[in-house]
Amino acid sequence: MDNHAAPLAGRTVLVIGGARGLGRGIAEAAARAGAAVVVGARDADRAAQVAATLPGATSALIDIGDERSIAEAAATFDRLDHVVVTASAHHDVPVTGYQHDAVVRAFQAKVIGPMLVAKHLAPRLAPDGSILLFSGVAAWNPSPGYTVMGVTNAAVAALATHLAVELAPVRVNAISPGIVDSGTWDTLGEGAKASFFAGAAGGTLVGRVGRTDDITEAALWLLTAGYVSGETIHVEGGARHA
Ligand SMILES: NC(=O)c1ccc[n+]([C@@H]2O[C@H](COP(=O)([O-])OP(=O)(O)OC[C@H]3O[C@@H](n4cnc5c(N)ncnc54)[C@H](OP(=O)(O)O)[C@@H]3O)[C@@H](O)[C@H]2O)c1
Numbered sequence: 001m002d003n004h005a006a007p008l009a010g011r012t013v014l015v016i017g018g019a020r021g022l023g024r025g026i027a028e029a030a031a032r033a034g035a036a037v038v039v040g041a042r043d044a045d046r047a048a049q050v051a052a053t054l055p056g057a058t059s060a061l062i063d064i065g066d067e068r069s070i071a072e073a074a075a076t077f078d079r080l081d082h083v084v085v086t087a088s089a090h091h092d093v094p095v096t097g098y099q100h101d102a103v104v105r106a107f108q109a110k111v112i113g114p115m116l117v118a119k120h121l122a123p124r125l126a127p128d129g130s131i132l133l134f135s136g137v138a139a140w141n142p143s144p145g146y147t148v149m150g151v152t153n154a155a156v157a158a159l160a161t162h163l164a165v166e167l168a169p170v171r172v173n174a175i176s177p178g179i180v181d182s183g184t185w186d187t188l189g190e191g192a193k194a195s196f197f198a199g200a201a202g203g204t205l206v207g208r209v210g211r212t213d214d215i216t217e218a219a220l221w222l223l224t225a226g227y228v229s230g231e232t233i234h235v236e237g238g239a240r241h242a
Contacts, residue, residue: 009034064113178236205238
C-alpha cells in the first residue's frame with residue numbers, strides 16, 4: 001500500500017478536546033490546512049461555538065470519560081482520516097493525597113478514554129489515517145506531586161506503540177509537550193504563572209516555554225508523516241536533557 005504522506009486538504013480530522021488549549025490550536029491549524037475539522041468536546045455548545053469560527057468545521061459531543069458518548073459520536077462518521085485526543089484531567093498531589101476517583105479520572109482522560117476512542121473510531125479510519133495522542137514531559141522528568149501526571153503520560157507513550165502495532169496500517173503516534181503556554185496555566189494567576197514559566201524555561205535547553213504553534217506544527221506534521229508510527233515525539237525544548 002502507498003503510505004506516503006497525504007496532505008490534509010479534504011481530509012476529516014476529529015479533535016477531541018478541540019474547544020480549548022492545544023486541541024483548539026490543532027483544530028484551527030488543520031482547518032487552515034484545508035481539513036474538514038470536527039471539534040469534539042464534552043460541552044456541546046462550546047464545541048459548536050468553536051466550530052462556527054472555522055471554515056467547513058462541524059462539532060461533536062464527546063466526553064472521553066463516557067464510552068456511550070464516544071460510541072454515539074463514532075456512529076455519525078462514515079469515514080474519518082485522523083483523530084487527535086488532547087483530553088487530560090489533572091490530579092497533581094503528593095502520594096499521601098491521592099483521591100481514588102481523581103486518579104481514575106486522570107487515567108480515563110489520558111489512557112482509558114483514548115483506548116475506547118480507538119475501539120469505536122479505528123474501524124472508521126482510512127487505512128492511511130492516524131490517531132494522535134498527547135503524552136507529556138512529566139513522564140520523563142519525575143517530580144514530587146506529579147506522579148499521576150507522569151504515570152498517565154508514560155502510559156500514553158506505551159499506548160501509542162501498542163495501538164500502532166494492532167491497528168496497522170493506521171498510524172498511531174503521540175506528542176509529548178514540555179510546558180506550553182496553551183492557556184491551561186492561566187488558572188495559576190499572572191504572578192504564579194510567570195514564576196512557574198521562568199522555572200520551566202530554565203529547565204529547557206532553549207531557554208523558553210513552548211508556544212501553542214510549537215505543538216500545532218508538530219501535530220500537523222505527524223498527521224501527514226506517512227512513514228512514522230508508534231512513536232512519541234518530544235516537543236519540549238530539550239527539557240529531558242537539561
Ligand atoms: N500545556 C502544557 O504545558 C502541557 C504539558 C505537557 C502535556 N500537555 C498535554 O497536552 C494536552 C493538551 O494540553 P492543554 O494545555 O491544551 O490542556 P488543557 O488546557 O488541560 O486542555 C485539555 C483538553 O481536554 C479536554 N477534556 C478534559 N476532560 C475531557 C473529557 N472528559 N472529555 C473530553 N474532553 C476533555 C478539555 O476540554 P474542557 O474545556 O471540556 O475541559 C480541554 O479541551 C493534554 O493532554 C496535556 O496533558 C500539556
